[in-house]
Amino acid sequence: MSRTRTAPGRRVESDVVDVGEFQFESGELIPNLHVAYEAYGEFTGDNAVVVCHALTGSQHVASLGSGSSVSGQARAWWSDIVGPGKAIDTNDYYVVCVNVPGSCYGTSGPASEGPDGEPWGTDFPPVTVSDWTRAQxxxxDHLGIGRLHAVVGGSVGGMNALDWAVQYPDDVDRLVVVAAAARLDPQCLGLDAVARRAITTDPNWNGGNYYGDDQPDPEQGLGLARQIGHLMYLSKDSMDRKFGRRSAGRGGRGDTYPADPAAAFFPYREVESYLDYQAEKFAERFDANSYLYLTRAMDDFDLSEGYESDAAALAAFEGEALLVSFTGDWHFTTEQSESLAEAFRRSGAPVAHHVVESDHGHDAFLVEPEKVGPPLGDFLTEGVAGRAVTDTVADGGEPESEKDFAPVHSSLFSR
Amino acid sequence: MSRTRTAPGRRVESDVVDVGEFQFESGELIPNLHVAYEAYGEFTGDNAVVVCHALTGSQHVASLGSGSSVSGQARAWWSDIVGPGKAIDTNDYYVVCVNVPGSCYGTSGPASEGPDGEPWGTDFPPVTVSDWTRAQxxxxDHLGIGRLHAVVGGSVGGMNALDWAVQYPDDVDRLVVVAAAARLDPQCLGLDAVARRAITTDPNWNGGNYYGDDQPDPEQGLGLARQIGHLMYLSKDSMDRKFGRRSAGRGGRGDTYPADPAAAFFPYREVESYLDYQAEKFAERFDANSYLYLTRAMDDFDLSEGYESDAAALAAFEGEALLVSFTGDWHFTTEQSESLAEAFRRSGAPVAHHVVESDHGHDAFLVEPEKVGPPLGDFLTEGVAGRAVTDTVADGGEPESEKDFAPVHSSLFSR
Known part of the structure; x- marks a missing residue:
């Protein structure tokens, strides 16, 4: 473990812990699960906040410490929200973020070393969100932390947070679910399936065995998968503003993938240039097998699995919940968040559904910290009564008319 | 030419005509452009209706005749709309549908024979929507048809129809643009770019040279491209209804593409099964290079190109126009159609924008003939005054409030 000596709010731990034998939801066992985490601030007994990272995120949530194994967008991915004086204030809270099993930032996954000293590859057991929660x-336990002040997660990290309320309802006082849902809808399931197919049809994927130094990575397939994902994170409005139909210049097409001569007649557009750049960057930092494993975990998550309803799944949770959704998000919509809020209401848990007006798409939870920070910070200190926390339901009443969150639709597709 | 002897409305011509040397918009020439077409009904001098097919469609628009070279979804693709007694009644109209240059159903394109007797491959010149219109x-001209009663097109066929109003404004009395727009938005541009990249990164694409009998087709890449397209044609609502999150059975995963062992733990969902089936069918019927060429033509189309505005591009058109859009369509939205309607209004052309309430997504123009047929049929006979034709603007007034077409948004993303 590395631990820097500095002011409490700037303290960082970064370590990989062997938690021993681990049985996955699938029933498969591995002899040693390694869990990589970072922790920020000082633990005082009742101030632990677990932050759950998104699909391709890492434990390196804040711009503190080295984040040594992490690069690109996985690095300091929520540094506008987590840190000294930020909404999740590391002067007050002990913030722990754990890289999930199946990922590639230090926690065991397909790219990490198996019992035979070789990378697991696709012999690594299938992974579910429930496995993530149990690993966390x-x-x-290893850190000596029992009850948590809060669990906070965005995107599939929000599903991870919901799973905490199901598996360990007594361990969580406050739950924050940002830009997430009780389950993926079939449109997103379809897009994820196509993304996985792009990876597995890349000949360099080679059945998942591409880790040798002399073997090429399936970077074309992984790049395509990332591009599909990226398009899910943006909205029509944000893409109109960012790229329009503008050309990045004829002949500017990169040499990272093949093209035919006729392509040269047409502009290489900014949107293409952006997607190609993102694909290239992503393929450098992420493992293709991990992408298969983690998207399947996300697709598989269903809050109500094993219960009669979402509300029944949440029945044992007695803390408070904050749901944050974004009007321009078509990956996880405000309707899905409202449906989740309804489930909390039926389960009897105090809940606030805070809808953020934004045309940034799903990305909003990362790129609009000034809108996410205040309700999040107030909720952590004061619960649903927090000053900056709003709800779609008037005090004690029925849900207001749909006007409260209907703007999602018009902002999503109006030009 | 084959011509069946039968009742006028059931008459079909099916032929491929060599229209001689053809200069593309790019400036490149080919010595012989072959144009495949079908025509239905009897030409009486003023009853010609040109139907423009969509991206992967063909000249075989109605379920008449043999459609010999055409299979799958390209065959009789609008038979609910075109035929004897249908909305585009072949007892009244002489309906001509032309396979566009760059396609693969008989008109010259990458897969057809070049001057050296070998398939053109990617030596075929780049193709634009303007080339399609001029080929039509x-x-x-070859058929002896001058002025047209109407040009009708759906999806990119609607862009083709718009281009008629720009290039040959005096030749068209009535224009019908269904589920289309003046240009693609950057979200769709991005998705098309990813689809093309899926093709060109398939090693079997081989720079576009895969036509030899001993060479494998890039069917994996083309399949991926089709899946991305298919997801653009459906809506969240239609996918919820069609597939939900239902499993098509564990272990049911096809053997058409590789998968890793961990995949077997998770359900093979109906949405995946559907997309995989569609991909396989499509790869059997369509040419990968044609997909590159035609999506680029679609991406490139911009009604206002060479003009100051969309209205300026339409200024010379003195006919009437019907625009039909669908509230659940996120490929071409009702807002885009309304913006186009505004351009017609500014240009002074009588126009009606008929919004169809539908949660079928872009596919609605094919799968909801009972909603498309009546306004289309009435418009062909009576113009914008047609009984079943509605408009977003009250008679002579300003556009009504957004409520008229706002439902697109809520139906698109509500569950």
Whole structure:
């Protein structure tokens, strides 16, 4: 473990812990699960906040410490929200972020070393969100942390947070679910399936065995998968503003992938240039097998699995919940968040559904910290009564008319 | 030419015409452009209706005749709309549909024979929507048809129809643009770019040279491209209804593409099964290079190109126009159609924008003939005054409030 000596709010731990044998939801066992985490601030007994990262995120949530194994967009991915004086204030809270099993930033996954000293590859057991939560619980046990002040997660990290309320309802006082849902809708399931197919049809994927130094990575397939994902994170409005139909210049097409001569007659557009650049960057930092494993975990998550309803799944949770959704998000919509809020209401848990007006798409939870920070910070200190926390339901009443969150639709597709 | 002897409305011509040397918008020439077309009904001098097919469609628009070279979804693709007694009644109209240059159903394109007797491959010149329109004009000249009663097109076929109003404004009395727009938005441009990249990164694409009998087709890449397209044609609502999150059965995963062992733990969902089936079918019927060429033509189309505005581009058109859009369509939205309607209004052309309430997504123009047929049929006979034709603007007034077409948004993303 590395630990820097500095002011409490700037303290960082960064370590990989062997939590021993681990049985996955699938029933498969591995002899040693390694769990990589970072922790920020000082633990005082009741101030632990677990932050759950998104699909391709990492434990390196804040711009503190080295984040040594992490690069690109996985690095300091929520540094506008987590840090000294930020909404999740590391002067007040002990913030723990755990890289999930199946990922590639230090926690065991397909790219990490198996018992035979070789990378697991696709012999790594299938991974579910429930496995992530249990791995996080084991790491916290190791750190001597029982009950948590809060669990906070965005995107599939929000599903991870919801799973905490199901698996360990007594361990969580406050739950924050940002830009997430009780389950993916079939449109997103379809897009994820196509993304996986792009990876597995890349000949360099080679059945998942591409880790040798002399073997090429399936970077074309992984790049395509990332481009599909990226398009899911943006909105029509944000793409109109960012790129329009503007050309990045004829002949500017990169040499990272093949093209035919006729392509040269047409502009290489800014939107293409952006997607190609993102694909290239992503393929450098992420493991293709991990992308298969983690998207399947996301697709598989269903809050109500094993219960009669979402509300029944949440029945044992007695804390408070904040749901944050974004009007321009078509990956996880405000309707899905409202449906989740309804489930909390039926389960009897105090809940606030804070709708953020934004045309940034799903990305909003990362790129609009000035809109996410205040309700999040106030909720952590004061719960649903927090000053900056709003709800779609008037005090004690029925849900207001749809006008409260209907703007999602018009902002999403108006030009 | 084959011509069946039968009742006028059931008469079909099916032929491929060599219209001679053809200069593309790019400036490149080919010595012989072959144009495949079908025509239905009897030409009486003023009853010609040109139907423009969509991206992967063909000249075989109605379920009449043999459609010999055409299979799958390209075959009789609008038979609910075109035929004896249908909205575009072949007892009244002489309906001509032309396979566009760059396609693969008989008109010259990458897969057809070049001057050296070998397939053109990617030596075929780049193709634009303007080339399609001029090829159609040449074919009509060959058939002895001057002025048209109407040009009708759906999706990119609607862009083709718009281009008629720009290039040959005096030749068209009535224009019908269904589920189309003046240009693609950057979200769709991005998705098309990813689809093309899926093709060109398939090693079997081989720079576009895969036509030899001993060479494998880039069917994986083309399949991926089709899946991305298919997801653009459906809506969240239609996918919820069609597939939900239902499993098509564990272990049911096809053997058409590789998968890793961990995949077997998760359900093979109906949405995946559907997309995989569609991809396989499509790869059997369509040429990968044609997909590159035609999507680029679609991406490139911009009604206002060479003009100051969309209205300026339409200024010379003195006919009437019907625009039909669908509230659940996120490929071409009702807002885009309304913006186009505004351009017609500014240009002084009588126009009606008929909004169809539908949660079928872009596919609605094919799968909801009972909603498309009546306004289309009435417009062909009576113009914008047609009984079943509605407009977003009250008679002589300003556009009504957004409520008229705002439902697109809520139906698109509500569950």
């Amino acid at each position: 619980r084991l790491l916290l | 004009r040449l074919l009509l």
